[in-house]
Amino acid sequence: MATIMDNVGIVVRDLAPAIDFFRELGLELEGEGLVEGDWAGRCTGLHGQRVEVAMMRTPDGHGRVELSRFLEPEVVEDHRTAPVNALGYLRAMFQVDDIEDTLARLDRHGAQLVSDEVVQYEDVYKLCYLRGPEGILVGLAQKLR
Template sequence: MPITFENVGIAVRDLDAAIAFFTDLGLAVVGRDTVSGEWADTAVGLDGNHARIAVLRTPDGHGELELFEYLHPKAIETEPTQPHEIGMHRVAFSVDDLDEALAVAARHGCHPLRGVATYRDVYRLTYVRGPSGILVMLAQDLTKG
């Protein structure tokens, strides 16, 4: 059975703020909608499901994020995910210039959790806490360039 990766879905507190963060990093909005109705209730498993959504795509066309801002039921605030917790961990992006990406993230109040690391002279990478507490890994391939 062939299988194709579609996207990663992330519930956010403020859809517009999340869109601003990810588009500033270089993703493009490919669609926005408001979803609700019986089909949405069935698909998601929530009665009265009503959400604003946006789909964003990486410039290479291979990765997508689907962001949701729940209107109903009311979104449940949780503690931000820690790097060692079981479950959805992080979303990762390769960038050409890590310092430039970190400057973009900083404009949104998002900074490295601890600092920037170098892995075997192959990658410079870090985790930042993005909008709505999303863990975002940014990595620069040092072997390119």
């Protein structure tokens, strides 16, 4: 039996800037829609939910990010400013061809490095963590070999 990861879900207050950010990162908008109804509440445990969803797909088609904006019920907690050693979801890591170019493009969308530098792991990777719109934590990795 094979297990395939379908997507990573990220809850945001405003879909448009998050979509633009992930587009700049190279993901493609696969579709947008409204998720509501009894079936949705039975799945998530949030009965009466109404959620605007945008599905973003990586260029290779193997990974997706689901951006969700809850209309109902209201968002109850905010983990966006948690440090990288907080329990629970940490970040999504994306491999890029040119980390400096990617950072320059994401800068136009308000992205900020977490540690103010890109580090190099031996002669294998350049790595960094950054915060995108609404504080979304994302990692970037550039293979050097």
